[in-house]
Amino acid sequence: MNRAGDVGGQSLQFRDNSGRVTVVQHAAPGPLGKVAGQVVIGKVPRSPQGFRVPVKLDSLREVAAAGVAVVVAVTGQRGVGKTQLAAAYARERAGQGWLVGWIAAENAATMASDLLDLADALGLRGADDEPSDRVLGRLRAHLNAYTGSGLLVFDNVTDPDDVVEHLPVAGSLQVIVTSTSTDTHNIGTPVAVDVFSPTTAIAFLSDLTQLDDEPGAAAVAEELGYLPLSLALAGARIRDHERSYADYLRHLDETTLDHLVPAKGHGYPAALTKTILLSVGRVEADHPHARLLLEAIALLAPDGVHRTLLETLLPTRDDFLTTAAALRRASLIDYAGEDGNTYLMHRLSQRVLREASSSLDETATKVTAALETHLPARNRSWELRAIGADLARHLAALTRHSAAALGLANQTTHFLHATANPATIPHAATTHRHHKIHLGGDHPKTLISADNLAISLDAFGRLDEAIPLHEQTLADHRRTLGNDHPSTLTSANNLATAYDNAGRLDDAIPLYEQTLADSRRILGNDHPDTLNSANNLAYAYNTAGRLDEAITLHQQTLADRRRTLGNDHPNTLTSANNLATAYNNAGRLDEAIPLYEQTLNDRRRTLGNDHPNTLNSANNLAGAYDNAGRLDDAIPLYEQTLNDRRQILGNDHPDTLNSANNLAYAYNAAGRLDDAIPLYKQAAVDCERVLGPNHPTTVAVTRNYAIALEEASKRG
Structure with missing residues (x-):
């Protein structure tokens, strides 16, 4: 997560690693399909x-x-x-x-x-x-x-x-x-929108079944209440498996709902339930995986599931395609999308299948495992960020119906957070709510989901909500898991980070120091979480102006990360970036600029030009050029970074707003007030709208805007 550390409108520096729990994820990319159109x-x-x-x-x-x-x-x-x-x-x-x-x-x-x-x-x-x-x-x-x-x-x-x-x-x-x-x-x-008229229903069934028996069609239509959904299911079964309308009516009469709790049938006709169960049973007789695939679709979002999310449920791809085709022919599902690879089920059919199932948790467990294969590995999160909204949507539906998906819901929160996806907050809130319902308030997974929600609120600047939730979560961790549990240390680190972001350094630094000491004692000096704690404490020292302590600790952390993780690991590059920031703030520009330049090159090579961390390095290097008076180098790099962030992150992303502030500051320093003032004005308006009037970035941008206006008035 990116941490702004700017005061006074110069280059906004970033800490892009927050020491959170590492989640092991597995890459299995694939198109998920979604409604197109920006409008x-x-x-x-x-x-x-x-x-x-x-x-x-x-x-x-x-x-x-x-x-x-x-x-x-x-x-x-x-x-x-x-x-x-x-x-x-x-x-x-x-x-x-x-x-x-x-x-x-x-x-x-x-x-x-x-x-x-x-x-x-x-x-x-x-x-x-x-x-x-x-x-x-x-x-x-x-x-x-x-x-x-x-x-x-x-x-x-x-x-x-x-x-x-x-x-x-x-x-x-x-x-x-x-x-x-x-x-x-x-x-x-x-x-x-009515049920079919008797005449329309008879014509519909006759056309579907190709049977020349109008009285028989009329009897089936009447029994099913002329409901289009029921008639489509019945017609498909009669066409493919029954010899007559009379046989279908007999099978319908023989189907009982005694195994269902009466309340579960409330809200839809009993005949519809029988019709669906009859159709499922008929397909299942020839395709043993039919019920599993149907229940899987019934557990997911009703606006369509791309087949790539479901294929691993069945033993082979041929099993999957054959079963899906049979279900579609039976009118239990339909295909959608230009490629026909999105599967739809009527929400009423979804409800009936969920309520009639005796193995819903087992199915949910299998669906969870299938979805988990689509969570990208950590080093591909940004590259595959577009799948986040679809995963969150399906997991929200899945967790409503089963506790089996709650662990994956936590992982998806981490993925969404890593990609700065705005779906993070509602997904994290839904996950935490379901953890509390299914597992109880003190369950370790509930505590983790509470921490994830607080992290998400923190990331989007909602500190007034994040800090109390972090404080309560840390107290709950200490009470239920003890002071020395690794999850308790993570929770303490995250609370310190929230204090840091809110400018409450007198609260943040002692908590960071205690967490680092505890991590070294419990996990060891070289543990990744220990090094994360050291990185975050050093950055807080930097923010507080305790630069000698910051530089010493950053140098040690960078050396330890190079030794244990390698030169190209993202966390190693984070330490290099943060050490360069400390050099920059100490006025040691001859050391800061080469280290920033090397880190930018390394991030471009290992992460790509469009990765947020790469853009952070570009922003910070431009800031160092700015501090060194090299405005001819700073301004083009600021301009390129702002343009890239607008295209990649969007106009309202906090990093984009930081870039706008920094470019305006450089314009001002170059005497280009006609360029600086409109950019400051728009950035100030956007910061107040997106981050709120009291956010540190909003305060800094508004102050810089006021200073620029004052300078312009003095010039007449």
């Missing part, structure tokens, strides 16, 4: 392969075109296709360049989380400790004033009262609400 915010369901445009789509288009601030309530019972109707319309509008926000609205918590993500994407998040209701209020005001082409979908609303307060009452935004509740008719123009 789409949220998880719009993919279109199944061979998707038929819903007959109600014309009605939806007509109602949605009726005027501004339109609210359309798409209602109907489960399994009739409400979500796919709304998704087809959303995909259509996204393809036209509209802003599309997809909000999962099953409950108030998920809805608020997705709305906050929308606010973040629109740049409406204020200070990090700002209450959520204030952010949501700002989002409503923004949407009420929105004049562009936009669509907001609240999918699967269970309580209309939860959604009303979030609906815009003005502006040009279109809103669609899908729900099984007809109460949503009161908040918008209704578009009812």
Whole structure:
């Protein structure tokens, strides 16, 4: 993790290793597939392969075109296709360049989380400790004033009262609400998605089965309540395995649900449960791995699972492809995506399969192992950072249904953190919540997940939340594991780091010193965690101006890391960077600049030009050039680093904001106030919005901006 150590607007220095628990991960890269399009915010369901445009789509288009601030309530019972109707319309509008926000609205918590993500994407998040209701209020005001082409979908609303307060009452935004509740008719123009009519159901079954038996089709359709999902499953089984509609009805009647707890069947028709179980049993008779694959998909996110995540579940690739094809033919799953390699299952089918399973934990364990193979090795985390959001999404679903995935959830938090992925905080929060529920508050994994959540909050500048959580977690570690347990030492290190980041050096340094002494006594001088503690203490000495102590400890740590880890290890290069920083701060530029130059070259060679640590080295070398008065060398390197960080990390990443401050400072030093002032102004606005008004970087940038304005006024 990068640690800013700047005061006074010069080069912002970084400590890019925080001594956290090392996680052994295994590389197995592969495309995961996701909804494309920069205008789409949220998880719009993919279109199944061979998707038929819903007959109600014309009605939806007509109602949605009726005027501004339109609210359309798409209602109907489960399994009739409400979500796919709304998704087809959303995909259509996204393809036209509209802003599309997809909000999962099953409950108030998920809805608020997705709305906050929308606010973040629109740049409406204020200070990090700002209450959520204030952010949501700002989002409503923004949407009420929105004049562009936009669509907001609240999918699967269970309580209309939860959604009303979030609906815009003005502006040009279109809103669609899908729900099984007809109460949503009161908040918008209704578009009812019904079960099939008897005539349509008979035609549908006849077309699917190719049987010339209209009375038989009518009997099956009536028994299944004309529900499209049930009819598709039944038709596929009749087509492939039954001799007649009468045989299917007989098998349906023979299927009992006595093994299910009555409450589990609540919320969907018993006939649907029977239909799904019949179809599963028929496929399983010919394909013994069918139930495992189905239950795996049922445990993961409902908006689609790329097959690369599932292939290792079955003995061979041929077993996998053959089983998947059989499940699709039985209408239990469908294919989506341009390549057809994303597997979809209706969320109602997912629920039935989970609730009917007697081996769900066993399946979850196997799915967890399959997902674990997709976590990159530590040295490839940044290279493969794009898979993070998909892994977090599937793990969030998996951990809702089983405790088996909680260990992997911890590992994924580390991966997301290493890639500066904004999914870190919600994923870490979900993981910690499920650890507490499944394992209890004092379980070691619960303590680790609490630490991970605090680290994530710390990384994104939310120190007012991070520090109390770190303090409580350290107290819990000491109480349950003892003062000398390695996890307790890690927790102490992380609390010291949070104090350090908050500028509370009087608290940070004694805790770092105690942790280093304990690590040397318990783990030994050469243990990686001991060397991490030494690195962090030396950096804190540096920040506090205790440069003689900092340089001595950094020199020793660099020598120890070169000896134990090798010259090219990332942690060794971190020590080289930090020693150069200490030399720089001590005014020993003749030693700092060559060491910075060598470290930058080594990072480019071993990590690549785009790695965050490489960009940190470029930033720090530019700062040293700046301090040496070599502005002709500093400014081009600052400009290149800022451009690279904008492209790689995004405009709002803290490192990007640091680069903007540093470049503006160099412009100022070169007398280019016309370049410096606009850059300072934008950086100050962005820092306050992203990091909050009290963050050290915000304070430094705002001060530098004020100084530049004062200099400009003196020049007239």
